[in-house]
Amino acid sequence: MTLLTAEPRGGQPTPLSLNDTDQRSTGSGARKDRSVPRNTALTALFGAASFRQRFQPNGTILLDGTAADAVYLIASGTVRCCTISEDGQRQIFRFARKGEFVGIADMETWHFTAEAVDIVTLKSIPRAVLERALATDITLRQELRAHICAQLEAREQQLLSLVTSKAPERLLHFLTDFATTRTSIGYITLPMCRRDIADHLGMSVETVSRAFTVLKTRQLIELACAEKFRINAAA
Amino acid sequence: MTLLTAEPRGGQPTPLSLNDTDQRSTGSGARKDRSVPRNTALTALFGAASFRQRFQPNGTILLDGTAADAVYLIASGTVRCCTISEDGQRQIFRFARKGEFVGIADMETWHFTAEAVDIVTLKSIPRAVLERALATDITLRQELRAHICAQLEAREQQLLSLVTSKAPERLLHFLTDFATTRTSIGYITLPMCRRDIADHLGMSVETVSRAFTVLKTRQLIELACAEKFRINAAA
DNA sequence: CGAATGTTTGATGACCTTCAAGTTTGGTGG
């Protein structure tokens, strides 16, 4: 039995090229986490001397327990950050997307596993570079701290919604949150499958599916196909 | 209806005296969170120029949304850190105890409310003092960051156990965790009531009570009275 | 002693998981 995904036929890391400096301030889409601050100093760090990597779907980006010797910025694609409990249950803490950082809240070893949901392009810098920059740059320190605090708040929000709200409500919240990053008027495409959503929201695949149909019949959302949805503002 | 507690007949903050510097390295008990590192630099900060406050049970220490202008170190007692959802449900994120810090993961305003569970004595320093110290002390920065990261990991563990394990198992985990800080061989006293435990573990008071009896009948724990328990190592 | 609060126990129903089918979708090869 494979460890993290049912069928990890996805590829392995594929180093592409040294930094091509084509990233223009990450500016297009808003952050997923509302409370994540602007991050000019942190992104600048990746503009200077980063290394690009490309991952196929279900490829492992970093593995729980191994040395945390780098920090990542997502150039494109979606990354799932998760852990596995003793009894094999998977919990996906977050789906990180374009412009978001991965690995800034670890110091010695990774405390989670990161995998590519779809095709992912990453920029990475050695952790030592980050640490050196932190030693001198006070703005960078503020940003990093704000980012980690924002992640903490996000987890607490998850905890809260896990306890208070039922399956359809949680799903709607997730979809709404996901949709806020897209300004588009049309359908939004979910890069992750039902199992991923289930492991993120703490329910079974079947319950996710049923929650989708509940939201659909209540006309809170519309579904073009399984992975294309739209939120009904009218409701 | 009162906001946070059923009957906040508890007292208000009672400024006592300026720092009496009687704190000897906080060393006696281990930390609750396993991954919390040694914190000499941070505690030293409180030894230098701190202010003592005393709170009666259910007294409000700091209020969600207000300015985060201080940082706290618990000298004695137990503090609950919580938020309230729109529908009135309370979620207690952590019970902070002697030697632990409160408020180090907030930057502008508090994102939670802290209340005294029993009689609590706090040492506090202005946030500005912390910030000034951080600007020059690299060790302090490392410690602070490690602390916040540890809290993040703790929340993720909570998330995981909330999803994976059932009520009795979660309760046992909580009790075990609580007991690790006490080296004593006898019964351990819980400072918080069933409702607090319920709001911490994400279940109803009745379920907490039933989980206690389940653990008792399975001989995993012993109960002298409602708030004095002991974990059976044999099991 | 009696009132009040906190804890336990019982009964019922809601919600969700699990198991077990169907149904759709996407890809491959004839």
Added chain:
DNA sequence: CCACCAAACTTGAAGGTCATCAAACATTCG
């Protein structure tokens, strides 16, 4: 192009866990 297959998604039925309502019991405090 269409048939076929595998994977993902959906739907149904049965059972388990937990929340809720309700009542009994315990403890504290006046």
